[in-house]
Amino acid sequence: MPSVTTLLNPRPYETCAGRLLLLPLLLPSKPVILPSEVWTHVFQYLASMEGGRTTLWSLVKTSQNFKEIALPLLYSRVKIHDLETFEKLCKRIHEADAKWDSIRRIPYSAPARWVQTLDLSEIPYTGRNQAVLLDGLLTDLFPLLPFLSRFSMNPSFVMSKRAMTALTERPGVFYLRSLSGISYVPQQRSTPCQEPIVELLRNCVNLEELEIIGQGSDPDTWGFDDLLITNETSMECSLCLPLNLPRLRILTLLSTLHFSHLLSSLLISPLPSLTKLTITPSDDIPGSLNSRFISTHGISLRSLLLLSPKSWPTRLHPSPADTLITCPHLRHLSLENPIPQLILQKVHPLEILSITRPNAETWSLLCRILPYLPSLKAVRARDVRWLRKGVGVRAQEAGLQGEMREWRRRLGRRGIRVLDADWHDTE
Numbered sequence: 001m002p003s004v005t006t007l008l009n010p011r012p013y014e015t016c017a018g019r020l021l022l023l024p025l026l027l028p029s030k031p032v033i034l035p036s037e038v039w040t041h042v043f044q045y046l047a048s049m050e051g052g053r054t055t056l057w058s059l060v061k062t063s064q065n066f067k068e069i070a071l072p073l074l075y076s077r078v079k080i081h082d083l084e085t086f087e088k089l090c091k092r093i094h095e096a097d098a099k100w101d102s103i104r105r106i107p108y109s110a111p112a113r114w115v116q117t118l119d120l121s122e123i124p125y126t127g128r129n130q131a132v133l134l135d136g137l138l139t140d141l142f143p144l145l146p147f148l149s150r151f152s153m154n155p156s157f158v159m160s161k162r163a164m165t166a167l168t169e170r171p172g173v174f175y176l177r178s179l180s181g182i183s184y185v186p187q188q189r190s191t192p193c194q195e196p197i198v199e200l201l202r203n204c205v206n207l208e209e210l211e212i213i214g215q216g217s218d219p220d221t222w223g224f225d226d227l228l229i230t231n232e233t234s235m236e237c238s239l240c241l242p243l244n245l246p247r248l249r250i251l252t253l254l255s256t257l258h259f260s261h262l263l264s265s266l267l268i269s270p271l272p273s274l275t276k277l278t279i280t281p282s283d284d285i286p287g288s289l290n291s292r293f294i295s296t297h298g299i300s301l302r303s304l305l306l307l308s309p310k311s312w313p314t315r316l317h318p319s320p321a322d323t324l325i326t327c328p329h330l331r332h333l334s335l336e337n338p339i340p341q342l343i344l345q346k347v348h349p350l351e352i353l354s355i356t357r358p359n360a361e362t363w364s365l366l367c368r369i370l371p372y373l374p375s376l377k378a379v380r381a382r383d384v385r386w387l388r389k390g391v392g393v394r395a396q397e398a399g400l401q402g403e404m405r406e407w408r409r410r411l412g413r414r415g416i417r418v419l420d421a422d423w424h425d426t427e
Helices: 036-048 052-060 064-076 083-099 128-144 161-169 196-203 224-237 261-267 290-300 360-372 399-412
Strands: 006-008 020-022 077-079 117-120 150-153 178-184 209-214 250-254 276-279 303-306 332-334 352-355 378-381 417-419
Touching (some): 052 064, 083 128, 128 161, 161 196, 196 261, 250 261, 261 290, 276 290, 378 399
Parallel strands (some): 077 117, 150 178, 178 209, 209 250, 250 276, 303 332, 352 378
Antiparallel strands (some): 006 020
16 A cells, blocks of 8 residues: 655744644554465364365465365365265376476375375165275375375275285385274185285384274084184294384274284284274184283283174174283273173272173172272163153163162262263263
8 A cells, every 4th residue: 555645734823833744653564464475274174174174175275275184184184975976086096107207396195195084984885886886996095195194994895915014015105004804804815924904014113003804604514624724823923023013002902813824923012002902702712812811911901891793693702800900000891791790809900990881790799899999980881871851650660770770879989980882971
């Protein structure tokens, strides 16, 4: 805005009237321009809000500066809900990589270098053809994502050896922090070094979270030939080499992994940072490594969840009775049916005990070990929810609801809360 000269005429009728120049005491105001770092924090907060990412996409079209700030944030966390959208993303990244050349100072193309989180866990499984297509897209996409740190899959899809190898051999594999929903089919006739998942973990030295879903058959259905293969596999497992996973904090091993090379490698690996373990119990299966895994790494655990995935027909196996002894520092223990007869002879620092449903058998176990649990603060029924408000008194006192209310009355005398599946303590 141009400066305006202001003249004052104090006495226009005076004989020698003068004209005075009015000088501004303050500098002319300028428009306030926020630095890009401030806009980055603003957009990050906006992206964390519900519906904020949609607003960010509209801001991309507002100005070139907003586009340069918002696009990396939008591509940093990618969550796909259907295969068609994922195909479009792959096409966009491949087109950008084809235009990129090595003369530029930036070593990797955009938006591929912006992707840090890739979540495909909500893509529904519709058939074999779709699974083959998704596997091919992942195989071609992994080498183009150098800074990928978190990857999630729908466990219904089993990644092929070529896709697993592409993830392992891509540049920046050491940036991986989290792998979840990874399906794993134990290979009975292979050596440990031929397992793609084991080779991947051998290169992920900074991994912090790992979730493996086993897709093998249940031991209850095994025949004589399967038992012979299992004995051979157990002998080969002694040849496994330990993995280097010093930062692994959260580990989930579900379903049939009893004699796999993967579980054998993890069993002999030092896991100093492991604090939370979710595993399927199998204490009645001869030679199963699940119980050995709990006892081996139980010294550092703070949370242990014994969980059997829902399947048809449902096969539940018992949990080890010495869990509280082999895990002396547990704060949260979640038990699976059948409820084990826990052995405890000294004070334990357990604070939260989760069970499936309240019943007489579980109550007798709780009464027996309560004297050794002075720090117990809550008992959670993970498969039961309190009835909503407005339900009749008779309905609240019947069945599981009545049992939950009775437990709350009894345990309330000791200052112990009774929680439902949603961690609520009231209806």
